[in-house]
Amino acid sequence: MRKGKIYFVGIGLTPKHVTLQALEVIKRVDEVYMDSYTSLLVDDGNELAKVLGREVKYLRRTDIEDKSLRDAIKKVDEGLDVAVLVVGDPHIATTHVALINELRMRGYDVEVIPGISIFCAVMTYTGLSSYRFGKPATIVFPKGGVEYGYPYYVIKDNKERGLHTFLLLELDVEKGVFMKINDAIDILLRFEERYREGVLSLDEEAVGIARLGGKDQLICVDRLSRLREIDFGGPPHSLIILAPKLHFVEEESLKVLKSEFRERCSKAP
């Protein structure tokens, strides 16, 4: 029997980021699944199924982690075409790349449809330059009492090279873990206390970002000491540690952001 085709479809950060190509694929396939745990769609509230005009079956963690996507793959074996929706871009998270490679090596016909990723959208919405971002990193909560200090050294390395650092904050939808900017700053400052390499100080300006791309997005540019006090609201949150020097166009962009979000960035939690 002819096997079906499996599409990994990036749908961006909010349902309004869905592309014409993604929509065309979603309308055409036999079944639509959604990875609902590695990331979080902003402004969803069941808007997605409405926008797509299709029923969406939500995959749980185990469906992704054991790399079987049981139901979805079974449908493909039965000759159906299947789409697996992914928040942002399907190739940004390693989980998906590994899965996609595995399926391809097992002979499946897999197509990947790009979506708007936070790695690029963060430049659009802040106006910081794509040429001035170094390696990104993810800040996670300590596990079993052990802190994962790697992001501290990524920031150090980027700063030494005059580059910004984009930091994703831990997010686990099923476990209900959503790191806030406030937590992330506490963790970074603890790293500074421990490693003492002079990488971070409470006085430096950074950019706190909540619900990027959403109707209710909030972008605050302020000193770390101030950002730590702001109520950014619901997830997802992320943070940019700025390069020591800004390009003058970037300075202007931050000035614009400060004025645009002035009122909402002055609220304490």
Add this chain to the structure above:
Amino acid sequence: MRKGKIYFVGIGLTPKHVTLQALEVIKRVDEVYMDSYTSLLVDDGNELAKVLGREVKYLRRTDIEDKSLRDAIKKVDEGLDVAVLVVGDPHIATTHVALINELRMRGYDVEVIPGISIFCAVMTYTGLSSYRFGKPATIVFPKGGVEYGYPYYVIKDNKERGLHTFLLLELDVEKGVFMKINDAIDILLRFEERYREGVLSLDEEAVGIARLGGKDQLICVDRLSRLREIDFGGPPHSLIILAPKLHFVEEESLKVLKSEFRERCSKAP
């Protein structure tokens, strides 16, 4: 009189990358302009106006460079809402960021709509990890006999940190300048001859990319000496110089690419 609103709308790399949000804005505004010189839409052939269901007025270099966008801004002053379409994402090119900031500081109501940028799509289509890309760079042709060796040092710096380098190649639609991968490799190897820091060799594997996201996209993974001989066809082209070590998932991704494009990557120019 009430001024209109001006939207800078990212439309991705091909008309099929247009998002629902972009489409909604484009359908709603009074006039649609397109920056047609800083970048090149893949698979266009007037498909764009058809996809959008609107007339699109093409802006010339002078319209962008003197930062006036004469006609467009005049319309906004007259109270009309205007969209300026940009290939990829509006905030990836510094030209647009500067323009957007200037308009905002002059009191205009400007909204930026993100699009799929090549900086992210290159990860989707190659399967290389977003966490392993360092600073990107652009390779340009020598101007007045002077070569711009900066990309060589960006590659050196990224390699020393175990990171990939994404290289855009010079592209000037109005002047008809489209750097090919073959030219870019020649330029890089001349840098190596001149600076002799052991950054690049003909034997190392790299990734040549043509018309990313298009129906006719071509991605070849091979030694630089081989890539230099391949006929990649029309623009735009770009190039990835790989980190010295690959993650095993990345190795798998490159294997998949090699097999997918095997036949087309074996053609000489």
